[in-house]
Amino acid sequence: MRELLEAVADGDLSPAAAEAKLQGYVTGEAGRFDAARDRRRGIPEAIFATGKTPDQVAALAADAVETTGRALVTRATDDHVTAVESRLDRTHPDATVSRRGSSLLVEGSSYECPSLSATVGIVTAGTVDGPVADEAQVVCEDAGATVDRIDDVGVAALDRVLDQLDRLREVDVLVVAAGREGALPTVIAGLVDTPVIGVPVSSGYGHGGDGEAALSGMLQSCTVLSVVNVDAGFVAGGQATLIARAVASTADRE
Amino acid sequence: MRELLEAVADGDLSPAAAEAKLQGYVTGEAGRFDAARDRRRGIPEAIFATGKTPDQVAALAADAVETTGRALVTRATDDHVTAVESRLDRTHPDATVSRRGSSLLVEGSSYECPSLSATVGIVTAGTVDGPVADEAQVVCEDAGATVDRIDDVGVAALDRVLDQLDRLREVDVLVVAAGREGALPTVIAGLVDTPVIGVPVSSGYGHGGDGEAALSGMLQSCTVLSVVNVDAGFVAGGQATLIARAVASTADRE
Amino acid sequence: MRELLEAVADGDLSPAAAEAKLQGYVTGEAGRFDAARDRRRGIPEAIFATGKTPDQVAALAADAVETTGRALVTRATDDHVTAVESRLDRTHPDATVSRRGSSLLVEGSSYECPSLSATVGIVTAGTVDGPVADEAQVVCEDAGATVDRIDDVGVAALDRVLDQLDRLREVDVLVVAAGREGALPTVIAGLVDTPVIGVPVSSGYGHGGDGEAALSGMLQSCTVLSVVNVDAGFVAGGQATLIARAVASTADRE
Amino acid sequence: MRELLEAVADGDLSPAAAEAKLQGYVTGEAGRFDAARDRRRGIPEAIFATGKTPDQVAALAADAVETTGRALVTRATDDHVTAVESRLDRTHPDATVSRRGSSLLVEGSSYECPSLSATVGIVTAGTVDGPVADEAQVVCEDAGATVDRIDDVGVAALDRVLDQLDRLREVDVLVVAAGREGALPTVIAGLVDTPVIGVPVSSGYGHGGDGEAALSGMLQSCTVLSVVNVDAGFVAGGQATLIARAVASTADRE
Amino acid sequence: MRELLEAVADGDLSPAAAEAKLQGYVTGEAGRFDAARDRRRGIPEAIFATGKTPDQVAALAADAVETTGRALVTRATDDHVTAVESRLDRTHPDATVSRRGSSLLVEGSSYECPSLSATVGIVTAGTVDGPVADEAQVVCEDAGATVDRIDDVGVAALDRVLDQLDRLREVDVLVVAAGREGALPTVIAGLVDTPVIGVPVSSGYGHGGDGEAALSGMLQSCTVLSVVNVDAGFVAGGQATLIARAVASTADRE
Amino acid sequence: MRELLEAVADGDLSPAAAEAKLQGYVTGEAGRFDAARDRRRGIPEAIFATGKTPDQVAALAADAVETTGRALVTRATDDHVTAVESRLDRTHPDATVSRRGSSLLVEGSSYECPSLSATVGIVTAGTVDGPVADEAQVVCEDAGATVDRIDDVGVAALDRVLDQLDRLREVDVLVVAAGREGALPTVIAGLVDTPVIGVPVSSGYGHGGDGEAALSGMLQSCTVLSVVNVDAGFVAGGQATLIARAVASTADRE
Amino acid sequence: MRELLEAVADGDLSPAAAEAKLQGYVTGEAGRFDAARDRRRGIPEAIFATGKTPDQVAALAADAVETTGRALVTRATDDHVTAVESRLDRTHPDATVSRRGSSLLVEGSSYECPSLSATVGIVTAGTVDGPVADEAQVVCEDAGATVDRIDDVGVAALDRVLDQLDRLREVDVLVVAAGREGALPTVIAGLVDTPVIGVPVSSGYGHGGDGEAALSGMLQSCTVLSVVNVDAGFVAGGQATLIARAVASTADRE
């Protein structure tokens, strides 16, 4: 404690970073950021941009970089991105901002991405499932896992799936994103012996549109499957990361 | 007309049968029976037993046999069956009553089943889909179509489907019954070039149970598929019969 | 195989077309296009534009023209159409683009539309059902079927339906699009002996709006009827095509 | 007031009947009975038996007979009926109990049914709609209206409806009960110029079963129609009675 | 018939008006207009603008004026209104267009509004219910009924309702529009002996918003009430008109 | 602590009671009972009988009496009651078991009910709401509050409510239970200045039955109201108790 | 009365204010304003801006200031605010308009805010819950209560809640706003003995989004909790105010 306070006094540690170390979370202008979540839960708190103003998102991102070295933002619009970039220009000019679809990864200059010796397979049924899969991929890569991305293998043409069977069987855990009737995770889970996490996607229209048919189909799947909410790429990626880490850390332990 | 009335006078035609011929429908003690539906729609009026008393079902069945030669009853309980049998013992002692699950086919002694040179494939995903498929089968067979029944080929083990691919490709039209996530019609329709009619089955439990997940999945199917209501084996069989007859009659016409 | 590769070497066949012939599908910049679906399923893969960027739709359309001679796009906005046209100007300058509502048919210069000796009746209840019926019509015409379009015969004025009874009875299969309470397919199916495919339309408002009342009404229909999802004109047209082709090919076989 | 109390003192009026006259409602062992509703609203309070014990129903029925001359009970089971009969044997031995399906009309010995010079048409689509129509009929007849009951004219066979067109056009107001897709009120309302009240019936099964498809279809009807809740025969009959009485009393006024 | 054709030949009657007289409906560029509905159903076909292009609405309005003397348009946006006005400038320059909220009444120069000796009460719970009530009012006034409009008497302050009790009891039929919990029709129907038609309004937010709470509350009402769909002011006004006319015509008959 | 253990050693305190004192909860054969909830939350843990076997309920009730002096059981069937009585005969022969509908209050011989100087008004709309109101009443009385019960004042006859206005205005907090359209809490809350807690009751049938219409109506109420789940009499009673105690303890504090 | 009229005659009282005093409500150009609600219900009528035009809101706000000294507007957009400000510039130039998020408090120059010796705790789970909590806060402060606002203590990091336990236990009543799964009110209510009012917030996405998961979770809470509709900050604040006032007035009474 004394050490910490001296570091603050010496200007080696910002007050926010010290608060985060002491209390776990830090209270900034846009609310509390849970700086200890990564350590406690194994997955950092992501800043979900929907419903927050650009200024709020930028402030939280700066708090995250300050206290955990990097920030993860999901569902960001262009306005959110601009605000984050201009804020970080002021507070952390050396940070790099990389964007994948609506997901944003901001890394402070001294942040080092961990390495994780496990592979997550991320599969999509069609082109429209891409952004949801991207969100999952950003989380897995942030955790250092290897990602094997297999796109566009929907069940309307079974050959496209069967052709990828070897890759599907080699990964440690699978995230499978599919909209419409969402049958792909069921078909894949019937063919592999790895854990499969289904992500319903809000494509589709009419009855059961907005991902509801896909969600209920995955929940009713006649195979073994666990599921996350519609479009919840971040959650699926987070769960896959936890499994991948459990696999990898056991390996390391030996 | 004169002829008809004379036949009634001579006792060669019952008043009910004459009424049916003149008016299309006949009004009995349990309501009107649409004796002309078979001729007009190509599918006879089935007596849907749920919500009717055993006496009502028996009376309607007797009206049907009297005016169209046979009766088709669906969703019959044991009480309905008993009532029908005891009624027909009195009114049409020569009629034969055959039961398939909860479906009943009563044929008058002089009734001749038509013949239809086309084949309907009826497919189930699992054991619990059997009774719904039975209902479809009774309608198709009543119309004289050949039925190729393929049971228990759910997608959790794709081999079971792929092993039947030749049979699936040979029929003129397919009825595919599946509960839970209802993915089977989608997978099959991706592999064959015949019309596929999906029948969601009210198995399953929890969210999307009672056939709702299967129904919405079939409606959202990324292949071409038409659908009937949950457990509506009779409707699926009827639609398959209409298609089979269109195919067959064209063949005959040539 | 050798032949194919030589054609590629000679520039007579594009690599994409060769890939499609060998593998069934082709992998382009916007995902995989299932070039074999037409052959396997009898209905080509349509490019569903909703949720795809104009560039993605254009790339897939070019892939489709390249490998199957023509492309079918549904739910296209003006932006999608512009992107498709400008892309094809570059890649297939001789292709013709024809638009019907939000449906697009792109035909390469050497594409020959097949001919199919069967007639599909396409019926609407009111003016607002037009675009959905258009989508069905494009698919049927792409397959070479004759389309008999009967518009605006909603049940609020029964005479409008009854006046068309002769035409309704002459076609090989009927697609009936209706919104609000969706009673038209039920009324028509009670009067004809052809297969009827109901298409609920998302007109209407309040409780049961968005086509849900029409959908549930068609599923509950007291006649024999099969159904597709709300606004799913493409699927209805596809199913009608499969039936029409079964009828026609039997005729041809004789 | 004085008069009333003297009648009570003399035993010419029961305390309950006096309480009802003074206060509008009477408080008995099973709750308050709204004795003034008939006068105020034009329709008596019916005792809805579901969820009440046989004893509660019997007590309320006795209160109703005591204060308004007769009692109307709906959704009565056999247990309810037995309890009512045995209670009335003790309290009002001269009362007559008549039952129509699950509806019960108890008339005190001195009760005189009013007369109403208007006709309510009550129409059913099929046999299963009977009990709901019965409930409506009991209310109309209790009010003295003439009821023209037309059964079993579902739209699957349009002739059955068209054959009754003259009767349908002659009544003052129509109650039309239909389950499944509930199209009958729409079809009838397109043909007549009287007010039509649709009653969805909870027949049907699968998606939209329990009367929900019929309800949403009637609410979405492309004609002019008002609706009551699923199986709400009593409410439909009450509303028809109010309209019939408005028509009749205007006639009488002249 | 001969007479009619001669009138057409002489230019006294347009071909469209003749077609409407002969066939009931007229087929114009935007679909069929049911010119006989007013005569047959007692309520003219209204042109529901939502989902139709301005040109379609304008064409149908012109057809309506041509064949029935006037046109009724509901849910019109500014674009629809402009298109109607500019079209009628060309085809019926003498017609007058009057607008009430989103409802439009176009009257040809020779059109004479009928007169109807009955009064419809139209009641709203709050300011936001106004436009829905307006829609009902336009229909009633088009039919010649007197309208007594009572605004803003929601149940949160019972006095506002009770203060209007005399007016509420004097009309022949009541239309009561209410959003949120929709209790007003129930409270009013408990106090008057006229028929009450409840109109749920899509105000409200959160669970049960969009009028669903009001709709289900009115359907569950513990009083006698019939209901139309959410925001269906036109239907409520139409039903009230039919009742008012039944009352009035009986009066006239005497 | 030492004291406690000595009391156990001396047999003055049962091990279960000691465990509860030390740890807050006690682990018995049927699960953990939260003995500290009353102290911590102000409302004891009630034993919700649905879904538990009679033996489980009896064991938990004995644990509750042992550690908190009394037990509160809700939704008990006859089997549950018998099991509780026979169990307590063995373990706490001096305890008294009192039953109100499906609610059970078991009091150990030395238990003294607290006294609370505040009044809770508990109001029902009709006879069927009684059992739900009973559940609320048991909780309030267990806490020592005075309960003023006002039954059967549904809005179909406003006089019944208005007649009770004085009583309604005198209590400290109101629990109002109503089924069907659930308008009573809204009407009452418009007339009094005390907090009103609405309890939707699962009476009603058809659309919005099972209390859903009442729930959504109360949530949409145009007055100030808070709500508990359908039939949740215990929760409403608990919340009213907390409010009553806040009111009373403030009074006491002075 | 005479006094009142003389004040009007003298210009000391506006006609509107006099009307409000005599009748309780005042009828202005945009509808009736319930000026007596504050007195009768303890909470003033708030002007809910959604669905009203800026002019309507401004007129009602002016009526409110005129008759009750101040106006409370919720869900105001910028257009509403501008209209209110410009209207009041004309009618009440001395009034002050203060805005908190989308809530508006307009106070006339002579208005004196009451004082209330009780504290309401207002708690949010995350940043997006802020505007809903603001709405509650405005009502409580308008009533003179002290508000203790505790932000951003969601359950994903339990420490954030537990750190605030002392503050949570000190207030008289708690309003807890939470979106997503809405677990925060349950967790807090398990730890304190004050009444807790849960406010579900329409953050979240996919299945159960729009606050529905939070609402159903709070209704199902295994602790004692009452609930208001999704985003109904005004209602929660109103209910908290009523409880706070009950507590405070009891204190004062002593």
Added chain:
Amino acid sequence: MRELLEAVADGDLSPAAAEAKLQGYVTGEAGRFDAARDRRRGIPEAIFATGKTPDQVAALAADAVETTGRALVTRATDDHVTAVESRLDRTHPDATVSRRGSSLLVEGSSYECPSLSATVGIVTAGTVDGPVADEAQVVCEDAGATVDRIDDVGVAALDRVLDQLDRLREVDVLVVAAGREGALPTVIAGLVDTPVIGVPVSSGYGHGGDGEAALSGMLQSCTVLSVVNVDAGFVAGGQATLIARAVASTADRE
């Protein structure tokens, strides 16, 4: 192959077992049993008893024992159990049948349970969640995993959870079953860094009852969590087993 057939010829292998080895599945009197699922998917096909007759379940169980050494039956009623026992008495008299709630594990005499060096934590919120957790436990134990069962730690008393934190943090993967508002998996997942699988349980009543509130709450969880369908203990146990095996086999590999 030859070897296999000789084993059949010698009676060392039953025809069914041989069929299973050759084809993966075996076709018995009650349908096809997927004997290869365990090998292919890592989880054996369980026989879901609901909707199957006792005879069908018994036949499938015998097929399973015959081909895979043991059978897993879920949702068995007493009738199912009796049928299984009496069937196995005939076909596999040495097999042992063990029952845990409604789950059944039948082991042939020569079956050896595998061993798996990983631990699955199975947690329940309350007594009613027991049977669902049992189903998960049977699957995990069948796979040889160690199960640490932690019962009755619902969030209404946070101490019960916090007291078990060490055990919760030591297992390799967690299955957390909770009904009502289903907050427990969220709270636990916020405290540990292992993968958590939430199982909603169909306890609860009223709105969101039947597990729907718990399901939507878990899907909306603000932490990282994957979910299975309501009451799907088997699926949760299966998914936990796949994760446990991935962890263990990695360890073994080293």
